[in-house]
Amino acid sequence: MDAAVSSDVVRSYYDYIDAEAYDDVFALFAEDIVYERPGQPPLDGMAEFREFYLESRPLEDGEHVVEQMVIGDDTVAVRGRFSGEQDGERVSFGFSDFHQFDENGKITERTTYTDRDTV
Incomplete structure (x- = not known):
């Protein structure tokens, strides 16, 4: 995958999340998305992913600051800070x-690590 495209997609993800533009967020992800995060069972598929962001996400009114981005062949790693509620x-x-x-430029797997018990 083109490094510029994948970094733009990931930066857009944080912008869309902070703006609560969830339809734009969902458009970045494949239908078979798997999302793993601390203290929670994995989200498997777009239905669970959508439900989490629209109904269950405990974070809100926040801002992500990307401090570092490392781009590999098919993976983008990000280190940053979140401030919000x-x-x-x-x-x-x-x-x-x-x-x-994936080969279509959609995010198929997302894994989050934090210094909090759950997010």
Whole structure:
């Protein structure tokens, strides 16, 4: 995958999440998306992924700051910080995300690591 395209897709993801532009977010991901995050079972497929973002995501009113991005053949790794609200409480924490792409330029796997128990 083209490095410029994959980095643009990943940067767009954070912009869309922060703007709560969820239809734009979903368009970046493959139908068979698998999303793993701390303290939670994996989300498997677009239906679970959509439900999480529209109904269950504990983070809101926040901003992601990307501090570093490393681009591989089919994976983009990101290190950054999130500041916002989690369950009504102000939070700020570091995160690392890994986005794996398919041959069509869609994200097929996403894994998040944080210094929080759950996100």
